[in-house]
Structure formats: C-alpha cells, structure tokens
Amino acid sequence: MKTVSLTIDGKKIETRHGEKILWAALENGIYIPNLCGLRDEAESVASCRLCFVEVVGKEQAVTACTEMVTEGMVVNTRGAEALRMARSGFELLLSSLPMDCAHCVKSGSCELQKIAHHLNIKLKSKRFRKLLRELPIDDSSSLFTYDPNKCVLCGRCVWVCRERLGVGVLGFANRGFQRVVTTFAGEPFGESKCQECGDCVSVCPTGALTFKNGKTEEE
Amino acid sequence: MKMADLSTITSAFQEIKNRAESHWRALYDSGKPVIMVGTATCGRAAGALEVLKAIRGELKRQNLNCPVIEVGCMGHCYAEPVVIISKPGYPSICYGHINPVITERLVKEFILGDNPCFEFVLGALEENDLVPSFSDFPRAKYEKRVILKNCGHIDPTEIDHYIAKGGYSALVKALQMQPEQIIEEVKRSGLRGRGGAGFPTGQKWEVCRRAVGEPKYVICNGDEGDPGAFMDRAILESDPHSVIEGMIIAGYAIGARYGYIYIRAEYPLAVERVQVALRQARKLNLLGNHILGGDFNFDIRLFQGSGAFVCGEATALVACIEGKPGIPRPRPPRMATRGLFAKPTAVNNVKTLAFVPQIINNGTDCFAGTGTEQSKGTAVFALAGKVVNTGLVEVPMGTTLRQIIFDVGSGIPGGKRFKAVQIGGPSGGCLPEAALDLPIDFDSLTNAGAMMGSGGMVVLDEDDCMVEIARYFLEFTQRESCGKCTFCRLGTKQMLEILNDITQGRGKIDDIGMLSQLAEDVKAGSLCGLGQSAPNPVLTTLRYFRDEYEAHIKEGRCPALMCQDLVAYYIVPEKCERSCDACVGTCTVEAISANKKRIKVVDQEKCVKCGTCLDACPPQYNAVVKLSPPSEVPGSE
Numbered sequence: 133m134k135t136v137s138l139t140i141d142g143k144k145i146e147t148r149h150g151e152k153i154l155w156a157a158l159e160n161g162i163y164i165p166n167l168c169g170l171r172d173e174a175e176s177v178a179s180c181r182l183c184f185v186e187v188v189g190k191e192q193a194v195t196a197c198t199e200m201v202t203e204g205m206v207v208n209t210r211g212a213e214a215l216r217m218a219r220s221g222f223e224l225l226l227s228s229l230p231m232d233c234a235h236c237v238k239s240g241s242c243e244l245q246k247i248a249h250h251l252n253i254k255l256k257s258k259r260f261r262k263l264l265r266e267l268p269i270d271d272s273s274s275l276f277t278y279d280p281n282k283c284v285l286c287g288r289c290v291w292v293c294r295e296r297l298g299v300g301v302l303g304f305a306n307r308g309f310q311r312v313v314t315t316f317a318g319e320p321f322g323e324s325k326c327q328e329c330g331d332c333v334s335v336c337p338t339g340a341l342t343f344k345n346g347k348t349e350e351e
Numbered sequence: 352m353k354m355a356d357l358s359t360i361t362s363a364f365q366e367i368k369n370r371a372e373s374h375w376r377a378l379y380d381s382g383k384p385v386i387m388v389g390t391a392t393c394g395r396a397a398g399a400l401e402v403l404k405a406i407r408g409e410l411k412r413q414n415l416n417c418p419v420i421e422v423g424c425m426g427h428c429y430a431e432p433v434v435i436i437s438k439p440g441y442p443s444i445c446y447g448h449i450n451p452v453i454t455e456r457l458v459k460e461f462i463l464g465d466n467p468c469f470e471f472v473l474g475a476l477e478e479n480d481l482v483p484s485f486s487d488f489p490r491a492k493y494e495k496r497v498i499l500k501n502c503g504h505i506d507p508t509e510i511d512h513y514i515a516k517g518g519y520s521a522l523v524k525a526l527q528m529q530p531e532q533i534i535e536e537v538k539r540s541g542l543r544g545r546g547g548a549g550f551p552t553g554q555k556w557e558v559c560r561r562a563v564g565e566p567k568y569v570i571c572n573g574d575e576g577d578p579g580a581f582m583d584r585a586i587l588e589s590d591p592h593s594v595i596e597g598m599i600i601a602g603y604a605i606g607a608r609y610g611y612i613y614i615r616a617e618y619p620l621a622v623e624r625v626q627v628a629l630r631q632a633r634k635l636n637l638l639g640n641h642i643l644g645g646d647f648n649f650d651i652r653l654f655q656g657s658g659a660f661v662c663g664e665a666t667a668l669v670a671c672i673e674g675k676p677g678i679p680r681p682r683p684p685r686m687a688t689r690g691l692f693a694k695p696t697a698v699n700n701v702k703t704l705a706f707v708p709q710i711i712n713n714g715t716d717c718f719a720g721t722g723t724e725q726s727k728g729t730a731v732f733a734l735a736g737k738v739v740n741t742g743l744v745e746v747p748m749g750t751t752l753r754q755i756i757f758d759v760g761s762g763i764p765g766g767k768r769f770k771a772v773q774i775g776g777p778s779g780g781c782l783p784e785a786a787l788d789l790p791i792d793f794d795s796l797t798n799a800g801a802m803m804g805s806g807g808m809v810v811l812d813e814d815d816c817m818v819e820i821a822r823y824f825l826e827f828t829q830r831e832s833c834g835k836c837t838f839c840r841l842g843t844k845q846m847l848e849i850l851n852d853i854t855q856g857r858g859k860i861d862d863i864g865m866l867s868q869l870a871e872d873v874k875a876g877s878l879c880g881l882g883q884s885a886p887n888p889v890l891t892t893l894r895y896f897r898d899e900y901e902a903h904i905k906e907g908r909c910p911a912l913m914c915q916d917l918v919a920y921y922i923v924p925e926k927c928e929r930s931c932d933a934c935v936g937t938c939t940v941e942a943i944s945a946n947k948k949r950i951k952v953v954d955q956e957k958c959v960k961c962g963t964c965l966d967a968c969p970p971q972y973n974a975v976v977k978l979s980p981p982s983e984v985p986g987s988e
Contacts, residue, residue, distance in 0.1 A: 177681075178878055179836045179837070179878065181837045181838050181877070181878065182837075184876075193875070198681045220838075220842075220869075221837045221872075221876055224838065224841040227845065228841055263844060263845070285834070304676070304834075307833055308829060308830060308831070308833070308840060308844075309829070309832075309834065311834030311840060
C-alpha cells in the first residue's frame with residue numbers, strides 16, 4: 133500500500149495514501165477536537181467545525197476531517213488561527229447546551245469536557261448568550277434516554293443507525309436553529325421501530341443519548 | 352462527428368428553420384397589426400392578464416382579427432403591464448402602465464383609427480420620426496442586450512419564434528465542432544459563472560469532460576432565491592430556449608447524456624414555460640436521441656425545487672435531485688468530478704448557459720470584446736428598491752454603479768438621497784455612495800466586501816436604516832440555514848440576537864466588536880457558501896456605516912428613523928391646525944387627542960408607532976414628525 137509521510141506538530145508520521153489529517157493524527161496519538169467524524173464513514177460529514185488545523189502553505193485554517201494528507205505536508209494543530217476557529221465553534225456549541233455536568237451521567241466520559249480541557253475553555257463560557265431550546269426528553273425506550281437539549285447534532289447516531297445497521301430509525305428534522313435528531317414524525321423511541329441495539333448510544337459524544345440504570349457503554 | 356452526419360444535421364435544421372421563418376413572417380405578412388402583451392410574472396403581478404383579456408374582448412367586439420401574442424419581460428418592470436403594437440405604416444410602439452380602459456382606447460383609436468395615443472407611449476422599438484425610440488433613452492447608451500435580446504419580443508411558448516430569431520443555429524454550429532474545440536472557445540471567451548462566484552465556465556467543463564464516470568450530467572441552476580432578484584426567472588419565462596440550447600451545447604461539450612433544469616417551485620410560470628419549451632424541442636428532435644439525425648443523444652428533465660434557499664448551493668441542489676434532503680456536503684470532491692449520482696456534473700447558472708449560444712454564434716471575440724480584463728461580457732442585474740426604473744438591466748461588465756442606478760435606473764424617486772446599494776442578496780453586501788464609481792465586475796465587488804451574487808441590486812435611500820437592512824438579511828439567512836454546521840446554525844443565530852438588540856434599543860457598545868468577530872468566524876468556519884457569505888451584509892454595513900450602529904447603541908437613535916423602538920411620533924404644536932382632526936380619526940389606538948387649544952397631542956404610552964397619523968396629516972400643515980431617540984419629544988423624560 134502506498135504510504136505518505138507528513139509532519140504533525142513536529143512529529144514525523146507515516147500514513148495511508150488518501151487518508152484525512154484527522155485520522156492520521158488521532159492514530160498517532162495527536163488529539164484534534166472533533167465530534168461529527170466516524171472512522172468508517174466513506175465521506176466526511178464536516179458539520180461540527182471543530183477540527184481546524186493549520187497546514188503550511190495554506191492561507192486559512194482547514195478542517196482536518198476533510199483535508200487529505202499529502203507527501204511532506206506540515207500540519208500544526210495548535211496554531212493561533214486554528215485554535216481561534218475551534219474555540220469559536222466550540223463556544224457556539226456550548227451556547228446552545230444546558231451544561232449541567234453535575235447531574236449528567238455522561239460526566240467524566242463526555243467528549244465536550246475533553247474538548248473544553250484541550251482548548252482551555254470553561255464549560256460555562258459566557259462569551260455568547262445562552263440560546264436553549266427546551267425540548268422534551270424522551271424516556272420511552274427501556275434501554276436509553278434521549279435528551280435532545282444535550283445534542284450537538286454531530287449525526288453519529290443517525291449514521292450508525294442508517295448506514296451501519298441499516299435500520300434508519302433516526303434522522304434529522306427541521307432547519308437551522310430548529311434542526312434536531314429525531315425519529316420518524318417524532319414518535320417516542322419506545323413506540324418506534326428501534327431495535328434497542330444501543331449502538332447510537334455508544335457513539336454519542338455527549339449526554340444526549342445515555343444508557344439507563346447506570347449501565348455503561350457496552351464494549 | 353462523421354461527415355455524413357454533418358450534412359444530415361444541417362439539412363434537418365434548414366428544414367426546421369425554413370418552417371419557423373415562414374411561421375414568423377406570416378404574423379406580419381397578414382398586414383394586420385400585431386399586438387404583444389408582456390405576461391411574465393412581473394407583468395401578471397401588475398395586471399397583464401386582465402389587459403390581455405380586455406384586448407381580446409375589445410378586438411372581438413370590433414370584429415378585428417389581429418394576432419395577439421403573449422411575450423415575456425422586456426425589462427421595463429416599472430412600466431408594467433406593457434403592450435407592444437406593430438401596425439403596418441407605424442413603428443412598433445411600446446405602451447406602458449396599461450389597464451383595460453386604456454386598452455379599449457388603444458384598440459379604438461390606434462388599431463381602428465390613426466391615433467397612436469402618444470400619452471401612453473413608453474417608446475418605439477425602432478428609430479422613427481413619430482415617437483421617441485428606446486434607443487433615444489439615456490439608458491440606451493449603457494445597455495447592451497445579449498442574453499436579454501429576445502426577452503419581451505418573442506412568444507416563449509413558440510419555438511418557431513426563437514428559431515426565426517436565429518435560435519438553435521449555435522447548436523447546429525456546435526455539433527459540427529469537436530467538443531474540445533467548444534470548450535476552448537468558451538475558455539477563450541472568458542465566460543465566468545453568472546451564479547455569483549464567477550468560476551470560469553470553460554475550465555469547469557474541461558474538468559468535467561476529462562473526469563471519469565458515465566453518464567455525465569449538465570445541471571441548470573434556476574433556484575434563484577435572493578430577495579429582490581428576478582433575472583433567472585425573467586429569462587426562463589421570456590426566452591427558455593436560449594437556456595435549453597446552451598445546455599445542449601454544454602452537454603455536447605462535456606460528453607453528457609442527461610441534463611436537469613432545477614427551477615424553484617415558487618416560479619410556476621417559469622416551470623410551465625420551460626416544460627412547454629422542452630416538449631417542443633423534443634418534437635423537433637433538438638433534444639432526445641440522435642439530435643437532428645446526428646449521433647449525439649441528450650435529454651433534459653425539469654426538476655422543481657421546493658422551497659429552500661440553501662438548495663441553490665450546488666451540492667445541496669444535487670442532493671435534492673437525488674431525492675435526499677437539500678443539505679450541502681463538503682467540497683472537494685468537486686461537482687465536475689463527483690456530482691449528481693456520484694457522476695461528473697457541470698452545474699451552471701441560467702444566465703451562464705444563456706450566454707453559450709451567443710458565444711458560439713458570434714465568436715469569442717465578440718463576447719470578450721466587452722467587459723473588463725478579468726470579467727468578460729455583460730452582466731444582468733435586477734434593479735429593485737428605491738429606484739425609479741425598476742426592472743432588468745443588461746450592461747457590459749465594468750459599468751459603474753452610478754451609471755446603472757442613476758442613468759439606467761433614473762435615480763431615486765421622491766427627491767430622496769441615495770444611501771447604499773445592496774448587491775448580491777443575502778450573500779452580498781451594502782456599498783455606500785463612495786463606491787458608486789466602482790466599475791462592476793466579479794473582483795471589484797468582492798474586494799469591496801460585496802459579491803456579484805446572482806445579480807440582485809436593491810437600492811436604498813436615506814429612509815433605510817443600515818442596521819435594520821443587515822438584520823433583515825441575517826434573519827433571512829438564519830432562517831434559511833440548513834442547520835448542519837455549527838457556525839451557520841448557531842453563529843448566524845447569535846449575530847441575529849445581537850442585531851435584534853441593537854435595532855430595539857438594547858445594544859451595548861461591546862456588541863459591535865462581538866458582531867464583527869462572529870461575522871469573521873462564521874465566514875471562515877462555515878461548511879458551504881451560504882454560511883460563508885451570510886455575514887457579508889453585516890460586515891459591509893459595519894465597514895461603511897459604522898456610525899449608524901454607534902448611533903443606535905450610544906444614543907438610542909436610529910438616523911434613518913426606521914427602527915420602531917427608537918422613534919416617536921410627535922405633532923409640532925406650531926404647525927398643527929386647530930380645525931383639522933385628520934390624525935385623530937385615523938389613529939387606530941386612539942392615542943391622539945386635542946388639548947384645550949385644539950392642538951393635537953400624541954399619547955406616547957398608547958402610541959404603537961404605526962405611522963398612519965404621519966400619512967394622514969395634510970401636506971399643507973405637515974405637523975406630524977418622527978423623532979429619534981424618543982426622548983427628543985418635548986416634555987418626555
């Protein structure tokens with residue numbers, strides 16, 4: 133297999149030809165904030181807009197999940213411009229979330245906490261005004277709870293349900309600020325065609341989909 | 352193409368052309384006056400269908416058997432409904448602001464009699480000694496009609512009219528060329544995409560031709576959604592075959608098998624006329640298998656987009672046709688290599704495609720001979736807003752904004768002062784008076800912070816508040832955001848919240864800094880063109896009209912007296928007439944009463960700021976005024 137060598141944050145890396153910067157970095161222990169990406173997706177979703185990195189020779193910061201590696205590429209994940217964009221995007225996400233870590237079962241394994249730590253941002257950031265939607269929580273499934281208020285709309289659950297499992301219970305509805313992950317016609321999970329495999333819960337980076345009864349993610 | 356095919360094609364087309372020309376000549380050879388009514392959407396909105404009915408009715412009553420033809424939009428939308436009468440012995444005369452009553456007079460006095468009714472004349476189509484012609488208008492000096500030349504002069508539902516005017520001859524010429532040769536011609540002409548971004552068309556086609564994958568597609572993007580823009584609609588309604596011909600040539604050049612015309616469902620007339628046009632083209636074998644007997648197969652389908660601004664973005668548009676939600680995806684892969692159904696696809700704007708037959712027919716030099724160094728040819732603008740001559744304008748690239756607004760558009764109505772021009776819709780920006788002498792092309796507009804966009808041009812005068820304009824456009828993009836990516840979904844929402852605060856008098860001085868920072872981030876961070884350009888109205892108003900933002904925030908004052916929360920209505924006691932009660936009667940909330948001296952006073956607590964008192968106050972008194980901030984009202988806190 134053809135390989136490509138590049139440098140990320142000063143570290144020399146060999147990776148597959150055609151690989152995206154994000155996966156090359158993560159595989160080599162270099163963390164780049166990300167929410168929407170899943171390794172086996174054929175095409176990047178590129179919706180969370182957090183994985184900004186700087187590539188030498190490029191004027192603007194680029195998203196690591198869409199940028200393909202090239203031979204001799206020099207990537208800086210901690211450049212000022214990349215961090216500014218990632219922080220801005222992350223703080224926008226935070227502005228739409230309730231941030232109640234003390235009462236959230238996801239606390240400790242939540243991707244948002246990890247990103248906040250990485251970007252050195254307070255989870256209770258006050259830079260933007262809070263814009264909450266106060267959507268009803270769906271507790272009807274026997275296996276998990278869905279709290280759309282904690283959803284970052286990364287779409288991982290939609291993808292696994294539809295593409296990996298071929299079930300398609302989950303999908304996106306509405307436009308703009310009202311966009312939401314939901315079942316068909318918004319029916320409760322308990323009454324939907326959900327087979328309760330729990331894969332959506334496993335891929336959820338936040339506390340939007342959590343197992344009930346203190347069950348942790350099945351390995 | 353083989354030589355045998357070539358002679359088949361030319362002779363097949365010659366037959367079609369002969370028939371079309373005799374059909375067209377028959378219109379005028381009868382010796383009867385020919386009446387044309389502009390029934391595009393702009394005309395219909397002004398009552399063209401009633402005029403059409405009235406003309407037909409009156410002709411019948413008078414027992415006259417003159418041909419009455421529905422034509423598209425001539426571009427003089429300010430004068431709709433428009434009627435053109437070509438009577439033997441007279442020049443073709445165009446009448447404006449026609450209604451059924453005037454119609455009757457025109458029939459009785461001009462068609463039956465000899466009085467051309469000068470009082471209703473807009474202009475003659477050709478130079479003559481009787482009435483001033485359009486070419487005598489000052490605007491004629493600046494206009495150059497290339498893709499609008501047929502609009503308003505032919506029946507868009509008659510393919511023969513288009514062919515008689517030279518239509519489809521470019522296709523025949525193109526079919527005798529090598530596809531690479533056509534691409535070379537288009538490249539040499541310097542044609543850039545008229546959808547907004549200005550990507551070189553020939554280059555796009557070349558990538559698409561070389562890309563691997565079959566079948567290839569050509570898509571015509573007719574999802575015109577900018578508020579105030581109506582160029583594509585007018586062309587699709589007035590001259591649909593020019594777009595279809597351009598598409599077939601594009602298809603031949605890139606080696607495509609199918610084409611899609613994507614038209615928004617909110618353009619029912621355009622949909623209808625394109626459908627008719629496609630049927631007619633198919634019937635004459637200008638579309639379908641073995642076009643004109645040659646070996647090129649190409650057919651076009653019409654796809655109706657249903658109501659999302661973001662579907663004008665090429666990747667979202669393609670998703671729609673595939674039956675998926677109209678949501679953009681990251682690029683690359685580019686459309687030209689991986690587009691519709693993952694096949695190479697050329698997505699071109701309506702106007703871009705309409706230029707193609709002109710370039711093939713008249714040569715690249717003719718096209719490249721007009722325009723500026725980097726932007727060749729002409730540009731079509733939809734002139735709207737506070738301008739006397741609203742309508743469609745086609746001018747060479749490099750014409751200045753001042754020439755378009757003041758010479759072609761005849762300036763601002765009501766003696767008001769020009770303030771800004773909003774170009775390119777929600778993706779564009781507001782340019783101030785200082786930018787009026789800017790020669791317009793793709794690059795000059797981008798450098799000024801605006802964008803060519805699809806060509807919407809909304810003129811704003813002193814009564815328009817620039818903060819409110821920015822807020823309006825942001826509210827639009829925010830509502831139309833698909834919500835997929837973080838910056839567009841949440842960034843535009845945050846920006847809108849700030850702008851709402853400023854226009855409602857709750858703005859804080861830090862808001863300006865926050866707004867421009869957010870705008871830059873949304874621009875740089877969004878996934879697709881909608882989000883990347885959504886902050887432009889905010890960025891340009893901040894750049895050119897910062898003082899208005901500051902007045903709102905620091906003084907609670909709206910300089911244009913437009914933001915309701917920052918104005919108050921006040922009746923100047925010295926001007927108020929004791930015996931007049933006009934304002935009292937019209938006030939919907941009984942907020943106006945007369946004091947002991949019979950001077951009228953507005954109760955600011957009750958006033959809902961509807962402004963009816965201002966309109967009601969007779970002009971000889973002019974006693975009602977708007978004040979901002981509301982504390983300017985004498986006696987208020």
